Amino acid sequence: MSTADDAANPPPALELDRLGKTFRDTPAVDGVSLSVPRGSLTGLVGPNGAGKTTSLSMAVGLLRPDSGTARVQGVDLWTDPIGAKRLLGVLPDGLSLPERLTGGELLDHWGRLRGLGREVTRERAAELLRVLELDGPDADGVLVAEYSTGMRKKIGLATALLHAPSVLVLDEPYEAVDPVSARVLTTLLRRFTDGGGAVVVSSHVMALVEQLADRVAIISGGRVLADGTLDEVRGDDPALEDTFVRLVGAREIGEGELSWLGN
Numbered sequence: 001m002s003t004a005d006d007a008a009n010p011p012p013a014l015e016l017d018r019l020g021k022t023f024r025d026t027p028a029v030d031g032v033s034l035s036v037p038r039g040s041l042t043g044l045v046g047p048n049g050a051g052k053t054t055s056l057s058m059a060v061g062l063l064r065p066d067s068g069t070a071r072v073q074g075v076d077l078w079t080d081p082i083g084a085k086r087l088l089g090v091l092p093d094g095l096s097l098p099e100r101l102t103g104g105e106l107l108d109h110w111g112r113l114r115g116l117g118r119e120v121t122r123e124r125a126a127e128l129l130r131v132l133e134l135d136g137p138d139a140d141g142v143l144v145a146e147y148s149t150g151m152r153k154k155i156g157l158a159t160a161l162l163h164a165p166s167v168l169v170l171d172e173p174y175e176a177v178d179p180v181s182a183r184v185l186t187t188l189l190r191r192f193t194d195g196g197g198a199v200v201v202s203s204h205v206m207a208l209v210e211q212l213a214d215r216v217a218i219i220s221g222g223r224v225l226a227d228g229t230l231d232e233v234r235g236d237d238p239a240l241e242d243t244f245v246r247l248v249g250a251r252e253i254g255e256g257e258l259s260w261l262g263n
């Protein structure tokens with residue numbers, strides 16, 4: 001039951017509480033807690049194999065955690081998955097798409113799955129395809145199977161946005177996307193957060209996170225090493241990359257290593 005107190009203090013957009021997941025006796029995610037405020041964009045960064053995708057998969061209900069909880073605007077993902085997923089727009093890692101459809105057909109199909117009316121779906125799909133530049137001569141009537149890597153990413157984003165979610169969780173949304181489309185995506189995400197929506201974006205590109213995010217979480221070895229506003233996490237470091245390397249540890253190539261290269 002909601003109370004006046006709930007209305008004054010609405011729950012965070014996304015709240016992960018001590019999420020844990022072990023694969024073959026090795027913890028991939030080891031007690032990840034994260035609170036994502038409404039109207040904010042959080043950048044999730046970490047080295048390869050840090051547990052970002054596993055954490056995000058549990059955060060959006062694609063992977064069942066061994067322990068811990070995930071809540072979207074206070075709605076628990078595992079006790080009320082339909083209610084929670086209605087609020088979520090997700091771009092997962094390694095998205096699989098129906099390959100024998102065109103982008104337009106895919107969005108039409110997706111809209112129906114999401115329970116949107118035919119007309120609303122058609123209008124939103126046309127707008128998304130136009131904004132994401134998937135309606136030009138190179139894309140019109142082209143099957144998803146024939147899409148380039150960047151086009152696949154963009155149609156995946158369109159599916160994440162179609163039902164007008166409140167919280168976006170995007171795994172590497174800028175990967176393989178050209179600079180013009182990247183700018184469009186940034187504008188779109190800014191508009192989304194300005195309107196009160198919350199976004200979590202994982203990325204390996206520190207400069208992008210610095211430019212885009214107002215909050216950052218650094219994750220390594222399945223744990224959150226730092227989390228807060230960009231300024232809080234960076235502290236006295238000149239750039240986020242310095243904080244990242246300081247916390248995660250640098251890896252140098254030794255004198256004798258790879259000496260067979262370039263001879």
Ligand SMILES: Nc1ncnc2c1ncn2[C@@H]1O[C@H](COP(=O)(O)OP(=O)(O)OP(=O)(O)O)[C@@H](O)[C@H]1O
Binds near residue numbers: 028049051
């Ligand atoms: N399905 C799985 N089965 C076994 N191990 C897995 C599985 N998924 C992930 N892992 C392991 O869990 C750890 C975390 O992987 P995860 O994909 O979450 O990392 P990541 O931070 O997203 O990495 P990257 O930046 O390389 O995408 C890795 O050691 C990985 O090998």
